Amino acid sequence: MDESSLPTVHPPSLAGALPTGVTEIALEETASTNAHALELVKSGAAPHLTLVWARRQTKGRGRGGRVWQSPEGNVFFSMVLRPQADWGDLNQLPLVTAVATHAALRPHVPASRALTLKWPNDVLIDGAKVSGTLIESHRLTRRTDADRWSAQALVVGIGVNIAHYPTEGLIYPATSLHAAGSAVERDQVICDLAQALMDTLELWRDRGFAAIRTAYLDRAHGLGQSITVRTSLNLEESLSGVFEGLAEDGALLLRLDDGTVRRLIVGDVFFGAATPNPANAKEMP
Numbered sequence: 001m002d003e004s005s006l007p008t009v010h011p012p013s014l015a016g017a018l019p020t021g022v023t024e025i026a027l028e029e030t031a032s033t034n035a036h037a038l039e040l041v042k043s044g045a046a047p048h049l050t051l052v053w054a055r056r057q058t059k060g061r062g063r064g065g066r067v068w069q070s071p072e073g074n075v076f077f078s079m080v081l082r083p084q085a086d087w088g089d090l091n092q093l094p095l096v097t098a099v100a101t102h103a104a105l106r107p108h109v110p111a112s113r114a115l116t117l118k119w120p121n122d123v124l125i126d127g128a129k130v131s132g133t134l135i136e137s138h139r140l141t142r143r144t145d146a147d148r149w150s151a152q153a154l155v156v157g158i159g160v161n162i163a164h165y166p167t168e169g170l171i172y173p174a175t176s177l178h179a180a181g182s183a184v185e186r187d188q189v190i191c192d193l194a195q196a197l198m199d200t201l202e203l204w205r206d207r208g209f210a211a212i213r214t215a216y217l218d219r220a221h222g223l224g225q226s227i228t229v230r231t232s233l234n235l236e237e238s239l240s241g242v243f244e245g246l247a248e249d250g251a252l253l254l255r256l257d258d259g260t261v262r263r264l265i266v267g268d269v270f271f272g273a274a275t276p277n278p279a280n281a282k283e284m285p
């Protein structure tokens with residue numbers, strides 16, 4: 001059975017509090033809000049700015065095929081985007097979503113706590129992960145004439161640890177908003193994420209990627225410091241160097257010991273020169 005035909009009980013709607021233009025699908029439980037949104041896209045039932053959110057996920061998915069633990073109390077948010085003609089390169093979207101998530105969370109994190117971004121789109125509180133984003137696409141194509149990606153639809157899936165965070169089997173430490181001293185509740189964060197995502201998409205469209213890149217670099221964790229980028233799922237392949245910045249297309253720029261600068265378009269970043277131990281790498285929050 002596909003996601004969209006699963007029986008669901010709908011929790012109270014947030015419609016009154018969501019920005020105008022958002023179509024809300026509120027679910028008690030689903031395997032994954034991203035999977036649910038993609039099924040809606042395939043069935044033609046998901047216009048631009050369809051928001052699928054759920055109280056719980058039973059098979060939450062993270063980047064690199066990892067599991068995203070999804071207990072009730074946290075945010076499971078998937079927004080369907082229909083790429084618009086006046087948007088920039090879709091490779092830049094992960095950084096757009098990172099800037100948006102940061103903007104949505106900043107008011108809810110005590111000022112004494114550092115809120116930073118880990119490339120490409122994790123949000124950290126004092127260095128521990130509080131939010132992750134998985135972007136999935138439907139009918140992704142590359143226009144070779146213009147060297148640009150296009151898609152019929154994209155699903156921006158954002159998970160935010162509000163009340164809970166995982167503590168075992170991690171390759172990267174995690175935290176939650178409540179553990180960091182915030183009293184904010186899930187529904188408020190869902191509404192703020194929707195608004196921030198729409199605002200940041202508008203900024204990207206009106207002022208181009210330069211504005212997003214500047215905002216990102218202002219919030220980037222570890223800029224100018226030693227990092228290790230894991231470039232394979234099993235952690236065995238990694239590159240260490242200095243985090244130099246971001247290229248015009250959002251790629252991470254890594255200065256190696258020999259002085260050359262490598263552009264990386266995928267990978268998991270760790271701070272410091274040490275490679276994480278593969279034996280501990282079961283899941284990432």
Ligand code: BTN
Nearest residue numbers: 032034061062063132133157159
């Ligand atoms: C990561 O690995 O950091 C990305 C995690 C993304 C989790 C969110 S929760 C809402 C949406 N539905 C999913 O199954 N995954 C994303």
